[in-house]
Amino acid sequence: MIILSIPTLAVISYALYNLFFHPLSGIPGPIGARTGLLSWKSARAVKLDMGWKVLELHEKYGKVVRIARNEASICDPDAISQIYRYIMSSEAKKLTAYNAGGVDGPTSISTVDNKRHAEMRRAESPAYATKLFAAFEERVDASCRELMGLLDRCIDAGKGSATVDMGEILQLFAIDVVGELSLSKSFGLCDEGRDTHKILPMLVKFLEIACIGAFSPPLVAVLTCFNDLICSRNAAYLGTIRGRIDSRFSEHRKLNSTYTGHRDMLEAILAAQNPDGSEYSLNQARAAVGLILGAGSGKIFPFMTAQTMRAMLRFIVGHPRVHAKVLQEFDSALKCSDLSIPLSYAEACKLSYFQACLKETLRLHPPIPWTLSRIVDADGARIAGHFFPAGTEVSMSPFVLHRRAEAYGADADTFCPERWLEAEADPARRREMEHNNLAFGSGPRVCAGRSIGMMEVSKVMPLLFSKYKMRFTPRSATSPHTRIAGRGVDGRMSMEEPYFVTSQWTAMQSDFWCDLSRRAYSAEAVEEQNIF
Numbered sequence: 001m002i003i004l005s006i007p008t009l010a011v012i013s014y015a016l017y018n019l020f021f022h023p024l025s026g027i028p029g030p031i032g033a034r035t036g037l038l039s040w041k042s043a044r045a046v047k048l049d050m051g052w053k054v055l056e057l058h059e060k061y062g063k064v065v066r067i068a069r070n071e072a073s074i075c076d077p078d079a080i081s082q083i084y085r086y087i088m089s090s091e092a093k094k095l096t097a098y099n100a101g102g103v104d105g106p107t108s109i110s111t112v113d114n115k116r117h118a119e120m121r122r123a124e125s126p127a128y129a130t131k132l133f134a135a136f137e138e139r140v141d142a143s144c145r146e147l148m149g150l151l152d153r154c155i156d157a158g159k160g161s162a163t164v165d166m167g168e169i170l171q172l173f174a175i176d177v178v179g180e181l182s183l184s185k186s187f188g189l190c191d192e193g194r195d196t197h198k199i200l201p202m203l204v205k206f207l208e209i210a211c212i213g214a215f216s217p218p219l220v221a222v223l224t225c226f227n228d229l230i231c232s233r234n235a236a237y238l239g240t241i242r243g244r245i246d247s248r249f250s251e252h253r254k255l256n257s258t259y260t261g262h263r264d265m266l267e268a269i270l271a272a273q274n275p276d277g278s279e280y281s282l283n284q285a286r287a288a289v290g291l292i293l294g295a296g297s298g299k300i301f302p303f304m305t306a307q308t309m310r311a312m313l314r315f316i317v318g319h320p321r322v323h324a325k326v327l328q329e330f331d332s333a334l335k336c337s338d339l340s341i342p343l344s345y346a347e348a349c350k351l352s353y354f355q356a357c358l359k360e361t362l363r364l365h366p367p368i369p370w371t372l373s374r375i376v377d378a379d380g381a382r383i384a385g386h387f388f389p390a391g392t393e394v395s396m397s398p399f400v401l402h403r404r405a406e407a408y409g410a411d412a413d414t415f416c417p418e419r420w421l422e423a424e425a426d427p428a429r430r431r432e433m434e435h436n437n438l439a440f441g442s443g444p445r446v447c448a449g450r451s452i453g454m455m456e457v458s459k460v461m462p463l464l465f466s467k468y469k470m471r472f473t474p475r476s477a478t479s480p481h482t483r484i485a486g487r488g489v490d491g492r493m494s495m496e497e498p499y500f501v502t503s504q505w506t507a508m509q510s511d512f513w514c515d516l517s518r519r520a521y522s523a524e525a526v527e528e529q530n531i532f
């Protein structure tokens, strides 16, 4: 009896301490999180509903919510700099959860120590530098051609129209692009027209499991075994990547090559040096390139660009007024010879309405809805009216912040690209809106591949919109959808929703079918055919 009651007493004392004496005890939140007896975040990782659940908590409890025993989620634009810049600039460490999922060794995103992170970031920065952009653009153009080739083949096979899983096709494209950018070699997925190595399910499972493991430490060992199993079942894909990295590594060492800055990201990584002047080892190169490719890392960037492209397609085609304006802008630029095909990034940046749509897409559907956590440093910090002592965690969800009226106005939850154009006339407002955009994170750990991601999306999406007539395949008993209803990024289920979103570390869409046919892209054609 006494033996039984000791553990029970320990649990009760632990819960009471967390409820009434823990430094975060004054902050409201779900009871499981406040007592520390249930992991609210693990539940989100398993149920794949993070975005809308954390939003619900903020709607119920306000700007500051205790989402774990030691963590508060904050949604206050005024706190962005404090959390991501000032706290980070001192001794604060990045949450150890980022370590989950690494295979080849530490990467910049998984490195907790700030000093080491800064060193890695500096060493690897040439891989993301604008110096490589001319080469990058050619490679993205090559992948665009393969993508258009695939869509044309589908349309020809269907004698002028086709119903395709655009979600999957855009993912194949994004993976081909990172293959081109990082290793000078596409994976040929668009050429094949399908996921030949079954890479996609592997990457999705890898990511989901890494997230569950990150927030359920007792499960890490079991989940790591699952991840190893997933990797071994997809040895062909991982083997191809490793083989390419390894042979380029030996070639680099044998020839004692110097970095010319003209080839690809791997060339820049092979030339990277540690602070003591030593060259990057094979494992360091594998880890850095694996991070970019999503092979052997829990953070999968080809997913993020694909998610952005899918969301953009969903928002633009789902808003006929916006769709017509995007096409009109493209057609008139083409008519005035302001554009060439393939589109250069510089030209794509001049399509101001299109760029506003891209920013609006990243605002309403940030690929990472998860709370980006930081640990408070030795001095503690006063944030959003609360004092956080050293060692407590503070975080923000891009998804939640982007939907707050304080950040984007009373209509924050509607898709309105015009808000970005209007802000152009008011530099202070524009700066504020850019500052509140957390889609790529903020501060010293902001996304290293931001310009690459923006370039990729900016080059391919205008072409897709202008070259093809696209509409969402209506859901019906005979449609190819695997789910009866769709689910939007806000968690709402609907028969009208063209895809199904799961919200975990990333907001992933699936089951996204579109009807496709060719479109004559010129301004006259739009008017004559009265397409809209």
Ligand code: HEM
Residues within 6 Å of the ligand: 108, 109, 110, 121, 291, 292, 301, 302, 304, 305, 308, 366, 367, 368, 372, 438, 439, 440, 441, 442, 444, 445, 446, 447, 448, 449, 450, 452, 453, 454
């Ligand atoms: C639309 C596409 C993308 C989005 C929305 C995105 C978003 C993000 C976010 C939110 C973070 C920071 C996470 C944090 O605060 O801990 C991040 C980090 C990072 N991203 Fe991206 N990303 C995108 C594309 C890419 C691409 C294409 C690459 C590589 C070519 C890339 C490479 C990285 C790297 C290396 C980091 C780690 C930075 C560090 O910790 O120093 N990203 N990304």
